[in-house]
Amino acid sequence: MKERILAFQHLSPEQTEQLTSMGVDVIPADQWDTARDISIVFGWSTEHGLAVLQDPHNNVHWIQTVSAGVDYLPLDWITAHDIQLTNASGAFSAAIAESTIGYLLYFLRDFNEAVKNQAGHFWQRPLRSEMATLASQKVVIYGTGSIGQHIAELLNGFGNYPFGVNRSGHGVSGFQGTVAMKDDADLVKDADIIINAMPATPSTVHYFNTDFFDKLNGTRVFVNVGRGKSVDEQALMHALLYQKVLNAGLDVFETEPLPKDSKLWDYPNVLITPHQTGFAGAENIRAIFGYFKDNLASWTQDGKLTVNLTDPSRGY
Amino acid sequence: MKERILAFQHLSPEQTEQLTSMGVDVIPADQWDTARDISIVFGWSTEHGLAVLQDPHNNVHWIQTVSAGVDYLPLDWITAHDIQLTNASGAFSAAIAESTIGYLLYFLRDFNEAVKNQAGHFWQRPLRSEMATLASQKVVIYGTGSIGQHIAELLNGFGNYPFGVNRSGHGVSGFQGTVAMKDDADLVKDADIIINAMPATPSTVHYFNTDFFDKLNGTRVFVNVGRGKSVDEQALMHALLYQKVLNAGLDVFETEPLPKDSKLWDYPNVLITPHQTGFAGAENIRAIFGYFKDNLASWTQDGKLTVNLTDPSRGY
Numbered sequence: 001m002k003e004r005i006l007a008f009q010h011l012s013p014e015q016t017e018q019l020t021s022m023g024v025d026v027i028p029a030d031q032w033d034t035a036r037d038i039s040i041v042f043g044w045s046t047e048h049g050l051a052v053l054q055d056p057h058n059n060v061h062w063i064q065t066v067s068a069g070v071d072y073l074p075l076d077w078i079t080a081h082d083i084q085l086t087n088a089s090g091a092f093s094a095a096i097a098e099s100t101i102g103y104l105l106y107f108l109r110d111f112n113e114a115v116k117n118q119a120g121h122f123w124q125r126p127l128r129s130e131m132a133t134l135a136s137q138k139v140v141i142y143g144t145g146s147i148g149q150h151i152a153e154l155l156n157g158f159g160n161y162p163f164g165v166n167r168s169g170h171g172v173s174g175f176q177g178t179v180a181m182k183d184d185a186d187l188v189k190d191a192d193i194i195i196n197a198m199p200a201t202p203s204t205v206h207y208f209n210t211d212f213f214d215k216l217n218g219t220r221v222f223v224n225v226g227r228g229k230s231v232d233e234q235a236l237m238h239a240l241l242y243q244k245v246l247n248a249g250l251d252v253f254e255t256e257p258l259p260k261d262s263k264l265w266d267y268p269n270v271l272i273t274p275h276q277t278g279f280a281g282a283e284n285i286r287a288i289f290g291y292f293k294d295n296l297a298s299w300t301q302d303g304k305l306t307v308n309l310t311d312p313s314r315g316y
Numbered sequence: 317m318k319e320r321i322l323a324f325q326h327l328s329p330e331q332t333e334q335l336t337s338m339g340v341d342v343i344p345a346d347q348w349d350t351a352r353d354i355s356i357v358f359g360w361s362t363e364h365g366l367a368v369l370q371d372p373h374n375n376v377h378w379i380q381t382v383s384a385g386v387d388y389l390p391l392d393w394i395t396a397h398d399i400q401l402t403n404a405s406g407a408f409s410a411a412i413a414e415s416t417i418g419y420l421l422y423f424l425r426d427f428n429e430a431v432k433n434q435a436g437h438f439w440q441r442p443l444r445s446e447m448a449t450l451a452s453q454k455v456v457i458y459g460t461g462s463i464g465q466h467i468a469e470l471l472n473g474f475g476n477y478p479f480g481v482n483r484s485g486h487g488v489s490g491f492q493g494t495v496a497m498k499d500d501a502d503l504v505k506d507a508d509i510i511i512n513a514m515p516a517t518p519s520t521v522h523y524f525n526t527d528f529f530d531k532l533n534g535t536r537v538f539v540n541v542g543r544g545k546s547v548d549e550q551a552l553m554h555a556l557l558y559q560k561v562l563n564a565g566l567d568v569f570e571t572e573p574l575p576k577d578s579k580l581w582d583y584p585n586v587l588i589t590p591h592q593t594g595f596a597g598a599e600n601i602r603a604i605f606g607y608f609k610d611n612l613a614s615w616t617q618d619g620k621l622t623v624n625l626t627d628p629s630r631g632y
Contacts, residue, residue: 095425095449098474102421109415111422114589115431121581123573123590131595133411157473158414257439265437273430274439279447 003300006032006052009043009066015289022296040064040299042292050074053083062299064292068092068147068278069227071200071315078312086295086308087316090146091287092278096225097150099277100195101134101158103249106271107221108134112247116268132192135159140184140191142207143198143226144172145316151195163187167203181207185215192220194245199316200227208232213239221247225277228252233264240267251277319616322348322368325359325382331605338612356380356615358608366390369399378615380608384408384463384594385543386626387516394628402611402624403632406462407603408594412541413466415593416511417450417474419565422587423537424450428563432584448508451475456504458497458523459513459542460488461632467511479503483519497523501531508536510561515632516543524548529555537563541593544568549580556583567593 004025011019016026027035032048038058041049043066053060053074061083065073068089078085106112110126117124139155139162141148148164152174155162161176165187169180179187181203188194194216198204208224209232222245224231233254239245247269253262256275264270278284291307298306310316320341327335332342343351348364354374357365359382369376369390376399381389384405394401422428426442433440455471455478457464464480468490471478477492481503485496495503497519504510510532514520524540525548538561540547549570555561563585569578572591580586594600607623614622626632 094451095447098421098450099425101417102425102427105414105418106422106427109411109418109589110592110595111418111587111589114587114592117590118581118588121576121578125590125592126595128595128600129597131411131592131597133596133599134414135410136596136599154473157470260437262437265434271427271430272434273425273427274433274441276426276430276441276447279426279442279444280449280452281445281447283449283452284444 001037003039003296004035004037005040005042005296006035006038007042008032008045008049009288018293019296022293023300024296040296042066044073046072050077053077053081062086062295062305064088064295066091066288069199069316070310070312071227071229073312075312075315083312084305085310085312086291086305087310088288088291089308091284091291092280093146093150095280095283096147096197096277097154099251099273100151100197100223100225100249101154103223103271104134104137104193104221106249107247107269108132108137112269112271133158137192137220138190139163139193139195140165140188141175141195141197142166142181143196144170144175144178145197145199147197147225148172148195149174151197163191188212188215188219189217191216193223194219194221195223196226196230198226198230200229201315204230206230206232206235208236210235210238213244216244218243219245221245221249223249225251228254228256233262237263237267240269247271249273251275317353319355319612320351320353321356321358321612322351322354323358324348324361324365325604334609335612338609339616340612356612358382360389362388366393369393369397378402378611378621380404380611382407382604385515385632386628387543387545387631389628391628391631399628400621401626401628402607402621403626404604404607405624407600407607408596409462409466411596411599412463412513412593413470415567415589416467416513416539416541416565417470419539419587420450420453420509420537422565423563423585424448424453428585428587449474453508453536454506455479455509455511456481456500456507457491457511457513458482459515460491460494461513461515463513463541464488464511465490467513479507504528504531504535505533507532509539510535510537511539512542512546514542514546516545517631520546522546522548522551524552526551526554529560532560534559535561537561537565539565541567544570544572549578553579553583556585563587565589567591 036057041063065087142165144164144166164175164178249271251273295305352373357379378400381403458481460480460482480491480494565587567589611621
């Protein structure tokens with residue numbers, strides 16, 4: 001039987017044509033509730049996705065997300081029903097890594113002060129002694145997957161060889177060393193820069209809490225480009241206030257959009273971007289569609305998914 | 317006779333000790349007008365420097381600046397009196413190159429909008445289609461000396477191979493191609509990013525003028541980390557208004573400090589930093605002092621200056 005793909009992700013006529021030429025049916029998002037025999041879902045709808053999976057007329061056995069994180073999907077249901085799940089890990093890594101370097105330079109090169117001074121037409125040179133190059137900083141990256149590796153690679157270009165933290169402490173290329181999460185205390189106590197690039201899983205929720213920040217001693221920049229839930233925002237604000245952390249670049253938040261009354265907006269040493277670090281226009285879409293086609297080709301040939309297969313029970 | 321160094325540049329006791337152990341006298345800045353027989357000047361004073369050179373009690377034959385640019389020195393006088401001039405080129409290049417990448421990411425990764433939205437507690441995601449990676453941009457760098465080469469090197473780490481523009485069009489490593497200044501029209505007409513890293517010389521004054529900007533067609537980011545005099549600011553503002561240039565990151569200006577009533581301060585797509593891109597605290601000072609010591613060693617040995625000898629008649 002022909003595979004029938006429900007595309008929650010918008011497809012161009014050319015993309016639809018490419019897929020149908022591979023011998024599959026493509027159903028546009030707006031027919032989600034009338035279509036029958038859906039076997040593959042491309043993209044997701046938080047509103048209708050679960051209903052599509054649960055509809056007895058369908059038989060979904062594979063979901064391809066257009067995001068790297070999969071924490072917003074009904075993972076328990078997906079696990080219980082043996083649905084395979086592939087994500088878009090890698091499609092955003094280059095852009096996220098670039099943004100991360102951007103946050104670091106924004107604070108290290110004193111743009112944060114410059115922007116405020118510019119508003120008041122105020123020519124105020126920073127203290128030369130307070131500035132440093134990125135090359136000279138001790139960087140620790142949490143998460144050594146696609147995003148963490150891309151960040152490390154860019155740092156290497158600056159002559160900076162970061163440390164990595166992951167679950168087991170296994171070595172990863174581009175890092176001068178890696179430790180397991182449980183052994184990070186010695187590593188972070190004199191870190192100049194700490195970057196979170198971990199997925200959201202039960203073991204990373206509020207990993208960056210008061211206990212964590214108490215280990216620090218004036219970390220110059222803390223960056224979160226992983227998931228908002230990994231950071232206890234109250235604890236971070238406390239750490240900023242007590243100079244455990246001097247500056248923070250944040251792209252993800254416990255609640256998104258960040259509520260209008262969040263005190264984070266007004267911290268003078270925090271740069272807030274609205275969950276956009278991965279954006280890179282056509283570059284993202286080209287990559288994701290490429291992953292999907294590669295998977296579809298192997299799936300229709302021998303029932304295997306070769307790109308970005310996740311373990312829904314683990315959440316990444 | 318012992319060399320006698322007037323140090324307009326502040327020296328630590330350790331640094332003074334290092335110099336005197338090389339067999340020279342070191343005179344602190346505040347004794348500029350009472351000291352006699354000064355033969356070497358380290359650093360500069362716009363107020364008193366020329367008087368020291370002209371004082372018949374002195375016999376200055378070498379000036380070591382603590383800056384890369386030398387355009388603020390009395391170059392005619394220095395040329396006419398055969399004084400050798402070494403600069404600090406290279407001491408700031410790493411920091412300037414990092415700042416330059418910072419300007420590019422600030423605009424490419426949409427921080428400029430984010431900063432403004434943050435002030436209003438406004439969660440506004442940019443259009444994904446309008447964002448791009450630095451890797452994908454066509455970059456043209458004016459000036460392929462120490463600073464230009466450092467910028468190219470960092471760009472290479474992003475998978476970006478820039479074009480260079482210099483006087484003769486001679487090739488330089490790290491660049492995918494170079495052209496002579498007079499042949500730049502074809503190169504810049506579709507440039508995404510243009511960076512000025514040229515010294516201030518008669519041939520670079522107002523190089524970036526209306527004629528130049530008219531060649532462009534929506535250059536995403538124009539960066540000036542060279543000298544302020546290279547850019548006709550009126551022409552730049554006009555280019556910004558008519559979207560020949562979409563954004564600008566400026567560290568140097570025609571008049572510094574940038575006058576309080578300059579209209580540049582209020583351009584929403586301009587980032588102004590107060591001539592600070594080269595700042596990197598102890599890293600700068602270590603490098604400059606190293607150059608000076610290397611030169612002093614060769615000078616006292618055989619009268620030669622080996623590091624960063626400039627041609628005062630050319631201005632770099």
